[in-house]
Amino acid sequence: MLIEVIAIRAEDVEAAAAGGADRIELVTGIAEGGLTPSVGLVESAVKASALPVNAMVRPHSQSFRYSEADLAIMLWDVGAIREAGAAGIVVGMLTETGEIDRSALERVLRAAEGLDVTFHRAFDEAADQFAALRVLAQYQQISRVLTAGGTRPAPQSAPHLRQLREEADRLGGIRILGGYGLHADNIGPFVQESGVHEVHIGSGVRQGGSFMEPLLPDNVARIKRILSS
Template identity: 35%
Template sequence: MKLNSTDNILEVAVHSLESALAAKTGGADRIEVCTALQTGGLTPDLGLLECIRDAIDLPIHVLIRPRLGNFVYDQYEIKTMVRSIEVLIKSKVQGIVIGCLKHDGHLDQRNLQLFKEVAGTLDITFHRAIDVCQNMFDAVHIIMETGYNRILTSGAAPSAWEGRSRIRQMVEIATGSQLSIMPGAGVLPENAAALLKETGAREIHASAKKVYPLIDHDSIGLTTIHGKAVVSKWESDAEQIESIKKAISHS
């Protein structure tokens, strides 16, 4: 799909082949591939990535996040993230989604620069680590100067709608640069158009998830997250994606 420069862009986060196909059917412009979306997302395996790449022709951005928890990474994790970038370049994806902080909550500028250098011409999105960093508006300037293409953010709020005033400030900072500010978190068909209007953003990020029950056979806590049994799975819903796309196409 070729987009005009005036088109609003819908990115859908997917963690399975089923969800990727739903994103295509629903009219998404781009997908972010991860795994374990219920935990905030982790780096996906290559088998999933290749299945998706073979099945759809949308631009693919891939999350690089080596573990759960904070975004402060040690030397071994940084080495792993760099290798992931190198592998993804060979996989011919269009972009990566990445981020890292220091122990004091500020951006890890040295490693952000390293990621940029290794990624070369890949599109780079700084992920929602921005929402928990110190001095997020200063961080926008730094990410912009480092040459990243995009920031995914909820405006340091539980949902992008709640953080819309801060997102608008971020958009204003980035105006005239290569950096796009992309609202994400709690994006629904009923608020997507208003969110773009309120913030001035031109891209939006959603999982458009539908929850399906799972039968729980676990009596020993093997399949728990944070002590709670996982009794459902998430998949992106083509109808919801189509509704979001229609909403932002008329905004």
């Protein structure tokens, strides 16, 4: 079981590594669902541990639709993230009708050649998640889809996530990364019910369950023990 942890500071990366996390999703603007971190933050996060760091590429939180100006910024950010030493990017875009914006996605994927790519929770607003998953599986660069199975916390959508995971297994080459609302008290039953092989943890490993508080290595370690038992 792979454990990905959200980091918003370099200190979070150190704490996550100390607790036994496997990968970092690096973001800023967490109150807005995650925005692109600064180049300085990416560099600091990469230097903080040996964990792979995947940085969010999201220029604004108004929607998952991007203008030409937005895309120009995103393409520049991908290059900067690469130069800063990150292992990958986290990105997602939809059309006005809730389908994958293939044109925009392909432009970003070209810029991200050689980087690991996660399609983020824009997926949870797709009009048809199974159709969206089949589209994303066509791109070998996309390793996984981060999803809660919808707009509710992931534990409430575990049966649906199992169906998505089974479809991803059938398609091959793409994985379901389950996340949103996970913590030590619910992650065991969630994994058993959903069958996902990767989990994404945010506030659930922080003191008091709040992004305003520190990330605690012991909380990461506790989840790791639960998932290893």
